[in-house]
Amino acid sequence: MKKLLNDPRGVVREMLEGQVDLNPGQALLRDEDVVVRSDLPDPAARGVAVLSGGGSGHEPAHAGYVGAGMLHAAVAGDVFTSPSVDAVLAGIRAAAGPAGAVLIVKNYTGDRLNFGLAAELARAEGIPAEVVVVADDVALRDTVEPARRRGIAGTVLVHKVAGAAAAAGLPLEAVVAEARAAAAAIGTMGVALGACTVPAAGMPGFSLLEDEAELGLGIHGEQGVRRVPLRPADAFVEEILDTILADAALRAGERVALLVNGLGGTPPMELAVVARRALALLRERGLVVERAWCGNLLTALEMPGASLTVMRVNDALVARLDAPADAPAWPGSGRIAAARRLIGVSAVPAADVARQATPAGVAVRRAVLAAASALEAAEARLTALDSAAGDGDLGISMSRGAAALQALPDAAWAEAPAALVRMGEALRRAIAGSSGPFYATALLRAARALPAEPAPRDWSRALTAAVDAIAELGGARPGDRTMLDALRPAAEAFAGALESGRAPGAAWEEAVRAARAGAEATAAMRPRLGRASYLGDRALGTPDAGAAAAVVWLEALSPQFAH
Incomplete structure (x- = not known):
C-alpha cells in the first residue's frame, strides 16, 4: 500500500x-x-x-x-x-x-x-x-x-x-x-x-x-x-x-x-x-x-x-x-447552457485546383504514402520508446499524421512545392504537441526551397532548409537528444554524397545510415529539451522517440530515390 x-x-x-x-x-x-x-x-x-x-x-x-x-x-x-x-x-x-x-x-x-x-x-x-x-x-x-x-x-x-x-x-x-x-x-x-x-486494511477490497x-x-x-x-x-x-x-x-x-x-x-x-x-x-x-x-x-x-x-x-x-452557499466543497451554481455551444472560426482554406499532376508531384505522393504506411506500422514501437522518456503519445501522433496525409485529395499532389505546403497544413491540424508544429514548419520551409520540378540537389537544399527550420523553432542542436540528432546528419550526408558525385539512390542510403547512427547515439545522450529533460539520467539507455520516428520515414523514402 x-x-x-x-x-x-x-x-x-x-x-x-x-x-x-x-x-x-x-x-x-x-x-x-x-x-x-x-x-x-x-x-x-x-x-x-x-x-x-x-x-x-x-x-x-x-x-x-x-x-x-x-x-x-x-x-x-x-x-x-x-x-x-x-x-x-x-x-x-x-x-x-x-x-x-x-x-x-x-x-x-x-x-x-x-x-x-x-x-x-x-x-x-x-x-x-x-x-x-x-x-x-x-x-x-x-x-x-x-x-x-x-x-x-x-x-x-x-x-x-x-x-x-x-x-x-x-x-x-x-x-x-x-x-x-x-x-x-x-x-x-x-x-x-x-x-x-482502506488504510487500516492495507490491501484492495476486491480485484478485477x-x-x-x-x-x-x-x-x-x-x-x-x-x-x-x-x-x-x-x-x-x-x-x-x-x-x-x-x-x-x-x-x-x-x-x-x-x-x-x-x-x-x-x-x-x-x-x-x-x-x-x-x-x-x-x-x-x-x-x-x-x-x-x-x-x-x-x-x-x-x-x-x-x-x-x-x-x-x-x-x-x-x-x-x-441559494447562496459558502461551503468549500460545494461546486457552484450548476447553471448550464440549454445546448452545447459550437463556434466556427473562419479560415482561408487552401485551394485545390484540379489539374494534371507533374512527374514530381506523382513522385512526392508515392514517397509520402510509403512514409505514412511505415509510420502507422511503427506506432507501437514509437509509443514504447516515448513512454520510456516522454508522455507516450508519439506513436499515436505519428499515426494520426499518417492518416491525415493519406486523406489528402488528389489535387493536393499536383506539384511538389504545393504538395509540401498541403502536407504541412494536414500535419499541423492532425498532430498535437510539439511534433505537429515542427513538421509543419519544416515542410513549409522546404516548399519555399523547391522549384516546380526539383532535381536531387534541390531536394537536398529543401531537406537542409527543413532541418534548419526545426532547429530555429525549437532551439535544439545535435547532441540535445531530439529528432535533430537523426535529421541533421541525414541532411549533411545527403548533401555531401551528392556533391561527391554519388547517384541519388546511393546518396540517400548514406543519409539513412547517418540518421540511424544519430538516432542510436541518442540512447547515450542526456536530454536537454522537452519532457525527457525532466528525467535527466533516467532517460539514458533508450533512443529518442522523435529521432527514431524520423528514421522510420527516412527509410521509407529510400525506394523512391531509385526511380
Missing part, C-alpha cells in the same frame, strides 16, 4: 485538522472528530442546524460541505465506519440550539443507529432533533425495497436543499419536510473500474481483471450488484441512466438536475466524457436539465469510477439549489 499518510490510526484527525486549517469558516471540536462552522452565534440565536456525517474516506464529504447555506456541522467516523453516538451528540450540542437540528443520514445500519440514538439523547436534553434518511441507490431496485436502499452521492444535493431551507429561517418541521422531499426526488447509480484500499467492471456499487469499497465486461463510457452512462429514469418514472418534459460524481480515482477528463453523454441522453429523452455538476463530490477513497445522480426538480427545489 502506498499512501501519503503517517499512522493509519490517526488519519481521520489529521485529515480534519488539515481541512480546518485551510478553511477559516470552519472549526474543529477539541475532543471529537467534528467540524463545525466557526461563525455560529450563541445557541439562543441559532436557527435550525443541519448536520451530516458518517465514515471518513468520502472526501470532500462531509466536512467539505460545512459552511453558510449548507451544513452547520459534520461528524467523521473512522474510514468507512460510522461515528460514535457521543461524537454525533457532541456535534449536535456544538451546532444546535432551541430551534433544533436536522441530521442527514445515509441509509446504513451503523449511521442510522448512532445518529438516531444521538438524536434521542439530544431531545432528552431539550434540543429538538429529527433524522432524514437518504436511500438513493437505484442499483438495488430489484434487490431490496426502496426504504432499504443505500445512501450514496445524491446525499450532497440533500445537504444543499436542507442547508438552504435552514438558512431561509424555516422552522424544524419545514426544513425536515424539504430535506425528505429532496431525498425522495433523487436516484443514483455507480460503476467502478477497480477497488480502493483488466476487462471487468463493477456495476451498481456503494461508497465503501464494496463490490457492485454485478460484475460486467468493461465497455465504453457511453454504454455505462446509458445503462445507469436507463435504470435511474425507469425507477423514477421520469417522462419527457419533466425537469431534472444532474450530478456526475467521481469516486476518487477518476480524472476530470473521464468525468467530463461521462457528463457529456449523460447530458445528451437526458435531453434525448425529452428531459429539461436545469442544473448539472461534475466532480469528486462524495468519493470512496481512490476508487476509479463514477456515479450519476438525477433529481426531479421544480421551482422550489431549483431555488434551494441556487
Whole structure:
C-alpha cells in the first residue's frame, strides 16, 4: 500500500485538522472528530442546524460541505465506519440550539443507529432533533425495497436543499419536510473500474481483471450488484441512466438536475466524457436539465469510477439549489447552457485546383504514402520508446499524421512545392504537441526551397532548409537528444554524397545510415529539451522517440530515390 499518510490510526484527525486549517469558516471540536462552522452565534440565536456525517474516506464529504447555506456541522467516523453516538451528540450540542437540528443520514445500519440514538439523547436534553434518511441507490431496485436502499452521492444535493431551507429561517418541521422531499426526488447509480484500499486494511477490497467492471456499487469499497465486461463510457452512462429514469418514472418534459460524481480515482477528463453523454441522453429523452455538476463530490477513497445522480426538480427545489452557499466543497451554481455551444472560426482554406499532376508531384505522393504506411506500422514501437522518456503519445501522433496525409485529395499532389505546403497544413491540424508544429514548419520551409520540378540537389537544399527550420523553432542542436540528432546528419550526408558525385539512390542510403547512427547515439545522450529533460539520467539507455520516428520515414523514402 502506498499512501501519503503517517499512522493509519490517526488519519481521520489529521485529515480534519488539515481541512480546518485551510478553511477559516470552519472549526474543529477539541475532543471529537467534528467540524463545525466557526461563525455560529450563541445557541439562543441559532436557527435550525443541519448536520451530516458518517465514515471518513468520502472526501470532500462531509466536512467539505460545512459552511453558510449548507451544513452547520459534520461528524467523521473512522474510514468507512460510522461515528460514535457521543461524537454525533457532541456535534449536535456544538451546532444546535432551541430551534433544533436536522441530521442527514445515509441509509446504513451503523449511521442510522448512532445518529438516531444521538438524536434521542439530544431531545432528552431539550434540543429538538429529527433524522432524514437518504436511500438513493437505484442499483438495488430489484434487490431490496426502496426504504432499504443505500445512501450514496445524491446525499450532497440533500445537504444543499436542507442547508438552504435552514438558512431561509424555516422552522424544524419545514426544513425536515424539504430535506425528505429532496431525498425522495433523487436516484443514483455507480460503476467502478477497480477497488480502493482502506488504510487500516492495507490491501484492495476486491480485484478485477483488466476487462471487468463493477456495476451498481456503494461508497465503501464494496463490490457492485454485478460484475460486467468493461465497455465504453457511453454504454455505462446509458445503462445507469436507463435504470435511474425507469425507477423514477421520469417522462419527457419533466425537469431534472444532474450530478456526475467521481469516486476518487477518476480524472476530470473521464468525468467530463461521462457528463457529456449523460447530458445528451437526458435531453434525448425529452428531459429539461436545469442544473448539472461534475466532480469528486462524495468519493470512496481512490476508487476509479463514477456515479450519476438525477433529481426531479421544480421551482422550489431549483431555488434551494441556487441559494447562496459558502461551503468549500460545494461546486457552484450548476447553471448550464440549454445546448452545447459550437463556434466556427473562419479560415482561408487552401485551394485545390484540379489539374494534371507533374512527374514530381506523382513522385512526392508515392514517397509520402510509403512514409505514412511505415509510420502507422511503427506506432507501437514509437509509443514504447516515448513512454520510456516522454508522455507516450508519439506513436499515436505519428499515426494520426499518417492518416491525415493519406486523406489528402488528389489535387493536393499536383506539384511538389504545393504538395509540401498541403502536407504541412494536414500535419499541423492532425498532430498535437510539439511534433505537429515542427513538421509543419519544416515542410513549409522546404516548399519555399523547391522549384516546380526539383532535381536531387534541390531536394537536398529543401531537406537542409527543413532541418534548419526545426532547429530555429525549437532551439535544439545535435547532441540535445531530439529528432535533430537523426535529421541533421541525414541532411549533411545527403548533401555531401551528392556533391561527391554519388547517384541519388546511393546518396540517400548514406543519409539513412547517418540518421540511424544519430538516432542510436541518442540512447547515450542526456536530454536537454522537452519532457525527457525532466528525467535527466533516467532517460539514458533508450533512443529518442522523435529521432527514431524520423528514421522510420527516412527509410521509407529510400525506394523512391531509385526511380
